[in-house]
Amino acid sequence: MTDFAALKRRFHLPEGVIYLDGNSLGPMPVAVPEHMAHVLRNEWAEELIRGWNTAGWYTQPARVGDRIGRLLGASEGSVVMGDTLSVKVHQALAAALAMRPERKVILSDNGNFPSDLYIAQGIAGMLGRGHELRTPAPEDVEAAITDEVAVLMLTEVDYRTGRKHDMKRLTEKAHAHGVLTVWDLAHSAGALPVDLAAAGADFAVGCTYKFLNGGPGSPAFIYVAPQHQEQAAVALSGWMGHTAPFAFSPDYVPGEGIARMRVGTPPVLGLSALEPALDIWEEVDMQELRTRSIELGELFIREVEARCPELRLASPRDGTARGSQVSFRFEDGYAAMQALIDRGVIGDFRMPDIMRFGLTPLYIDEDDVRRAVDVIEDVMSNRLWDTPQYKARKAVT
Amino acid sequence: MTDFAALKRRFHLPEGVIYLDGNSLGPMPVAVPEHMAHVLRNEWAEELIRGWNTAGWYTQPARVGDRIGRLLGASEGSVVMGDTLSVKVHQALAAALAMRPERKVILSDNGNFPSDLYIAQGIAGMLGRGHELRTPAPEDVEAAITDEVAVLMLTEVDYRTGRKHDMKRLTEKAHAHGVLTVWDLAHSAGALPVDLAAAGADFAVGCTYKFLNGGPGSPAFIYVAPQHQEQAAVALSGWMGHTAPFAFSPDYVPGEGIARMRVGTPPVLGLSALEPALDIWEEVDMQELRTRSIELGELFIREVEARCPELRLASPRDGTARGSQVSFRFEDGYAAMQALIDRGVIGDFRMPDIMRFGLTPLYIDEDDVRRAVDVIEDVMSNRLWDTPQYKARKAVT
Numbered sequence: 001m002t003d004f005a006a007l008k009r010r011f012h013l014p015e016g017v018i019y020l021d022g023n024s025l026g027p028m029p030v031a032v033p034e035h036m037a038h039v040l041r042n043e044w045a046e047e048l049i050r051g052w053n054t055a056g057w058y059t060q061p062a063r064v065g066d067r068i069g070r071l072l073g074a075s076e077g078s079v080v081m082g083d084t085l086s087v088k089v090h091q092a093l094a095a096a097l098a099m100r101p102e103r104k105v106i107l108s109d110n111g112n113f114p115s116d117l118y119i120a121q122g123i124a125g126m127l128g129r130g131h132e133l134r135t136p137a138p139e140d141v142e143a144a145i146t147d148e149v150a151v152l153m154l155t156e157v158d159y160r161t162g163r164k165h166d167m168k169r170l171t172e173k174a175h176a177h178g179v180l181t182v183w184d185l186a187h188s189a190g191a192l193p194v195d196l197a198a199a200g201a202d203f204a205v206g207c208t209y210k211f212l213n214g215g216p217g218s219p220a221f222i223y224v225a226p227q228h229q230e231q232a233a234v235a236l237s238g239w240m241g242h243t244a245p246f247a248f249s250p251d252y253v254p255g256e257g258i259a260r261m262r263v264g265t266p267p268v269l270g271l272s273a274l275e276p277a278l279d280i281w282e283e284v285d286m287q288e289l290r291t292r293s294i295e296l297g298e299l300f301i302r303e304v305e306a307r308c309p310e311l312r313l314a315s316p317r318d319g320t321a322r323g324s325q326v327s328f329r330f331e332d333g334y335a336a337m338q339a340l341i342d343r344g345v346i347g348d349f350r351m352p353d354i355m356r357f358g359l360t361p362l363y364i365d366e367d368d369v370r371r372a373v374d375v376i377e378d379v380m381s382n383r384l385w386d387t388p389q390y391k392a393r394k395a396v397t
Numbered sequence: 398m399t400d401f402a403a404l405k406r407r408f409h410l411p412e413g414v415i416y417l418d419g420n421s422l423g424p425m426p427v428a429v430p431e432h433m434a435h436v437l438r439n440e441w442a443e444e445l446i447r448g449w450n451t452a453g454w455y456t457q458p459a460r461v462g463d464r465i466g467r468l469l470g471a472s473e474g475s476v477v478m479g480d481t482l483s484v485k486v487h488q489a490l491a492a493a494l495a496m497r498p499e500r501k502v503i504l505s506d507n508g509n510f511p512s513d514l515y516i517a518q519g520i521a522g523m524l525g526r527g528h529e530l531r532t533p534a535p536e537d538v539e540a541a542i543t544d545e546v547a548v549l550m551l552t553e554v555d556y557r558t559g560r561k562h563d564m565k566r567l568t569e570k571a572h573a574h575g576v577l578t579v580w581d582l583a584h585s586a587g588a589l590p591v592d593l594a595a596a597g598a599d600f601a602v603g604c605t606y607k608f609l610n611g612g613p614g615s616p617a618f619i620y621v622a623p624q625h626q627e628q629a630a631v632a633l634s635g636w637m638g639h640t641a642p643f644a645f646s647p648d649y650v651p652g653e654g655i656a657r658m659r660v661g662t663p664p665v666l667g668l669s670a671l672e673p674a675l676d677i678w679e680e681v682d683m684q685e686l687r688t689r690s691i692e693l694g695e696l697f698i699r700e701v702e703a704r705c706p707e708l709r710l711a712s713p714r715d716g717t718a719r720g721s722q723v724s725f726r727f728e729d730g731y732a733a734m735q736a737l738i739d740r741g742v743i744g745d746f747r748m749p750d751i752m753r754f755g756l757t758p759l760y761i762d763e764d765d766v767r768r769a770v771d772v773i774e775d776v777m778s779n780r781l782w783d784t785p786q787y788k789a790r791k792a793v794t
Contacts, residue, residue: 084661
């Protein structure tokens with residue numbers, strides 16, 4: 001049995017804050033500062049260049065990748081760390097398109113995270129071969145999977161509403177039409193059980209600063225299904241993906257397996273901060289986490305709907321059809337979220353009118369949910385959001 | 398006057414080590430652990446998602462970029478941080494090629510760092526339009542600049558020998574032939590004075606973990622000359638380069654100026670570790686640093702040549718023609734470097750026979766150079782490298 005009360009004590013949560021934004025940036029595991037002090041003082045400072053061997057920096061992207069892979073149903077040696085999610089989307093999509101040179105359609109949906117769509121637009125522009133990006137509504141994606149499509153590129157869980165695609169069903173239909181899949185797990189990894197192997201996913205990517213709690217700007221990951229690894233074309237052919245980086249040979253030869261998806265020198269400090277966060281996941285049963293997440297979501301919806309009639313549910317009501325967040329629509333949602341944040345309930349706002357709340361069982365419990373709704377009720381029923389400064393303030397995140 | 402003795406005290410240098418490998422990974426500034434503890438405990442842990450505004454994370458890539466730009470003769474707003482050097486080479490080269498669509502030749506040299514060549518091969522393969530990568534010997538590059546060439550992509554200082562290209566002269570010839578330039582400053586930034594504006598460079602890229610002392614895998618930088626910023630095509634079109642990332646609009650619109658060269662969520666921890674290192678540079682006069690660097694190089698060459706006849710100078714003898722490193726050739730250089738490292742003199746080895754020594758005046762002085770040569774002499778004259786374990790050991794860096 002996962003001991004959620006014990007897990008909560010492994011995070012630093014500021015006094016007076018109920019943190020419902022772990023879907024954007026997870027809180028700091030308490031073990032991080034000491035671990036980072038060790039990495040700085042004992043690895044960088046003392047080992048210097050030798051740290052690439054003695055401290056295991058060189059193998060860290062694969063080692064950490066395998067730890068994350070275990071949370072995603074990925075076999076050993078099929079996940080590697082590095083760069084940002086946008087760069088990893090670029091790598092996965094470019095490799096997938098190169099495997100379907102005769103097809104010109106990239107199928108996504110209009111609820112996908114914009115950066116994924118931007119990256120697809122950038123690749124299409126760079127290739128200059130008439131690739132078309134199609135973005136039907138999420139519910140129309142399944143019908144749009146045809147033999148014309150080269151790649152189906154979707155984010156499993158919608159960043160605004162939390163609506164969850166059926167990865168297995170869509171991947172099966174894609175394969176029946178000869179379509180390759182790229183799954184973005186930004187709002188899935190650490191949020192719910194994922195089984196990439198069982199779903200038959202071809203490529204997957206994700207970030208680690210949300211539900212995995214790796215810290216601001218922590219490195220991304222990429223998964224390539226074992227059967228594709230030796231065929232995957234490498235568009236970002238940096239030296240760390242070379243079969244023998246330290247031979248310094250003049251021609252690029254892709255490395256074996258997932259190693260070819262490495263690009264440049266890995267971000268050692270960022271990867272190191274992520275490691276104590278992954279230690280916590282060793283204690284978590286993902287099915288129990290999922291059950292708790294759905295329970296917390298149902299409690300939150302019930303309480304908000306009973307006490308705040310101004311807010312309209314934007315997420316699926318069925319807990320199994322959403323990720324680990326619940327969103328409500330409210331026309332002045334931006335101002336309302338500012339008012340909540342000033343009162344210690346931190347969620348976030350997404351255009352045009354979405355108030356997002358992450359419900360993350362590692363450090364959020366029923367008591368937090370009830371206390372958060374007390375504050376939301378106060379802000380809504382007393383129109384505490386209706387002030388010039390809340391309406392004028394501009395956020396960057 | 399730059400006070401080099403005072404600067405040396407701002408670095409942690411391990412007991413019993415003379416560190417001549419700052420050209421690969423710089424040592425840790427003593428201010429880093431406390432600063433990182435602050436970033437972790439006061440920014441990430443306490444500010445959580447608010448840190449993007451309150452701790453300035455969102456503007457950090459531009460702010461840190463400007464600090465580095467001041468060391469490189471780049472105007473404000475023309476350098477931005479992020480990703481790795483390989484990714485930044487990709488961005489610069491892709492943008493430059495898109496500005497010369499009718500030309501198909503990428504000109505580099507056979508002494509360029511292999512990752513730059515690999516990235517060029519990757520772009521050529523992805524574009525599939527018959528681009529050709531030419532790599533003459535470094536001394537033949539100037540003659541190879543013709544009207545056929547789209548982009549001249551060079552590393553200013555050779556990673557093996559330290560030989561330095563004349564950036565201004567080559568850029569002038571390039572422009573006379575309508576060729577755009579991409580300069581890799583990996584071994585220049587923090588090693589010698591660079592004046593990108595005076596040289597007329599079009600694009601430049603570099604890393605920060607070498608002479609800038611940013612830590613293992615610290616983020617890279619990219620420079621785009623002001624007159625090109627609004628035309629530069631964006632191949633890696635991630636959301637952070639969008640003109641309004643938080644509008645979440647479906648179509649990519651590149652940001653103003655250098656901002657479009659941002660890609661994904663910035664690596665906050667890596668950028669933060671770099672900041673105390675940049676504080677040190679505020680105290681440095683680059684011309685005085687260059688003078689010291691050449692003096693240390695001359696002393697090192699004189700002492701080694703007088704005492705170690707087995708080693709043959711691989712670097713230019715003229716100090717003004719090389720960067721801030723001195724390399725020697727020795728057939729068993731790999732084993733010899735292992736023997737040196739075990740005796741506290743840390744340099745590194747590059748295939749096939751290059752022993753590299755970084756001479757970095759921020760923390761290396763004449764006394765270090767003389768004591769290092771004492772050890773080199775001992776290793777060479779007593780053949781201390783000639784043991785099975787030194788010959789068998791395999792390094793990854």
